[in-house]
Amino acid sequence: MPVIEIKSQEQFTELTQDDSSKLIALYFYTEWAPPCKTMTSVFQTIAESKKDDPSILFLSINADDLSEISEIFEVNAVPYFILIRNATILKELSGADPKEFVSALNQFSNTPEQQAQAPAPAPAPAIQKKEVEEVEESEDELNQRLKKLTTAAPIMLFMKGSPSSPQCGFSRQLVAILREHQIRFGFFDILKDDSVRQGLKKFSDWPTFPQLYINGEFQGGLDIIKESIEEDEKFFEHALEAGA
Amino acid sequence: MSALTVDTFKQIIQERLQAELVTVEDMSGGCGQAFAVIIVSPLFQGKNKLMRHRLVNNALKEEIAGIHAFTQKGFTPDEWAAQGGKV
Numbered sequence: 001m002p003v004i005e006i007k008s009q010e011q012f013t014e015l016t017q018d019d020s021s022k023l024i025a026l027y028f029y030t031e032w033a034p035p036c037k038t039m040t041s042v043f044q045t046i047a048e049s050k051k052d053d054p055s056i057l058f059l060s061i062n063a064d065d066l067s068e069i070s071e072i073f074e075v076n077a078v079p080y081f082i083l084i085r086n087a088t089i090l091k092e093l094s095g096a097d098p099k100e101f102v103s104a105l106n107q108f109s110n111t112p113e114q115q116a117q118a119p120a121p122a123p124a125p126a127i128q129k130k131e132v133e134e135v136e137e138s139e140d141e142l143n144q145r146l147k148k149l150t151t152a153a154p155i156m157l158f159m160k161g162s163p164s165s166p167q168c169g170f171s172r173q174l175v176a177i178l179r180e181h182q183i184r185f186g187f188f189d190i191l192k193d194d195s196v197r198q199g200l201k202k203f204s205d206w207p208t209f210p211q212l213y214i215n216g217e218f219q220g221g222l223d224i225i226k227e228s229i230e231e232d233e234k235f236f237e238h239a240l241e242a243g244a
Numbered sequence: 245m246s247a248l249t250v251d252t253f254k255q256i257i258q259e260r261l262q263a264e265l266v267t268v269e270d271m272s273g274g275c276g277q278a279f280a281v282i283i284v285s286p287l288f289q290g291k292n293k294l295m296r297h298r299l300v301n302n303a304l305k306e307e308i309a310g311i312h313a314f315t316q317k318g319f320t321p322d323e324w325a326a327q328g329g330k331v
Contacts, residue, residue: 170313207301207308223315224293 003027003047003058009068015059016084023056023109028063028070028080033153033186035096039079042098046105055110076163076179077187083108094162095188096152142195146203149196151216153186154240158200159210160191167191170222171210177225183236214239248307253279260303261285264321271313278313284324293318
């Protein structure tokens with residue numbers, strides 16, 4: 001099935017209630033977040049490759065225009081993926097990792113790829129394509145990656161866990177502050193990637209997480225952001241303007 | 245490393261950061277794992293928040309690495325006086 005771009009909440013409700021046995025892949029994106037550009041085409045490509053599989057429904061949702069839907073699912077960062085079947089959330093993924101999405105999709109879809117060619121002897125477990133990942137990254141490459149990550153969105157939060165389930169009180173507090181000020185931000189879960197976790201400490205010259213970047217500039221950890229907000233209620237807006 | 249106590253930590257900060265005033269609060273209920281500190285030091289003069297925090301982080305590298313949570317606020321003596329000697 002090709003990707004269906006959701007235009008209204010009614011359309012969304014209709015499509016998602018249409019057939020409960022279907023696997024529904026929701027993709028939340030925004031126009032302004034660079035990682036979404038990549039993931040939008042990844043999402044389309046994947047949908048295209050599964051177009052003969054009527055059991056999967058690919059819906060893409062502009063998280064800004066359809067904030068009601070984003071709120072229902074507590075989506076506060078993009079790109080964000082949710083897999084649903086029978087009105088049950090099977091999996092939520094945030095961040096721009098195509099491999100993770102594909103492997104989740106295979107895990108939950110009824111028809112693993114091999115089955116298309118020949119009847120599989122037994123339900124095949126999800127294939128995890130991990131081989132490619134283990135290539136050693138040089139310090140330069142890591143730094144380039146960090147540079148990209150820190151500029152992936154105008155405001156980037158490097159945290160433990162995700163905004164919907166922070167794994168540390170400090171990360172949680174910083175998410176709360178950003179939300180309270182209705183700040184859009186991208187985030188990276190450093191617990192998922194140890195080279196980023198270690199590398200960013202050096203890159204930012206900062207020993208702890210969370211770390212906040214605005215326009216690619218390191219701003220500090222929770223204490224500094226708290227103080228900055230106390231001094232200037234419009235700290236985020238001003239910091240964004242300063243680098244624009 | 246043995247667990248840090250409020251008093252030893254306070255002393256370390258005082259020495260390494262030439263602090264005129266240090267308050268250390270153990271937020272972990274006495275187990276020496278989480279501290280909130282306020283530091284008043286002339287070393288902060290002319291430094292923005294980020295630089296102040298880095299200064300403290302570097303001076304207390306080993307101590308911070310050994311604990312779970314560390315919260316800091318840094319003032320120059322003038323700033324401290326200007327706000328009446330309390331946060």
